[in-house]
Amino acid sequence: MKKKIYICMSILMVLFLSLTMVHANESTTYRLSEKEMEMMDEYSKGNVNTPEFIQLRKEKAETYGLVDYCDENYIL
Known part of the structure; x- marks a missing residue:
């Protein structure tokens, strides 16, 4: 019976570990869209306040109700 x-228990542990390894191998993008990923690449180059980026930040701030906490360029 103990066997x-x-x-x-061994089978359950292997199943549990395999599920955690599946999630560990997934690419983590923190749910950023492709456009937002491009924007982050441009930020690293120093291009922060283009009109397109300001508009995108404005839309995000309005979506999450953060407009009151942003400056004129919609940066928190």
């Missing part, structure tokens, strides 16, 4: 329990 059967040991085998079942």
Whole structure:
């Protein structure tokens, strides 16, 4: 009986570990869109206040109700 329990627990542990490894291998983009990823690349180059980026930040601020906390360029 103990051997059967040991085998079942081993199978459950392998299943649990395999599920966590599947999630660990996924690419983490923090749910940023492709446009937002491009924007982050441009930020790293120093291009922060283009009209297109200001508009995108404005839309995000309005979506999340953060307009009151942003400056004139919609940066928090």
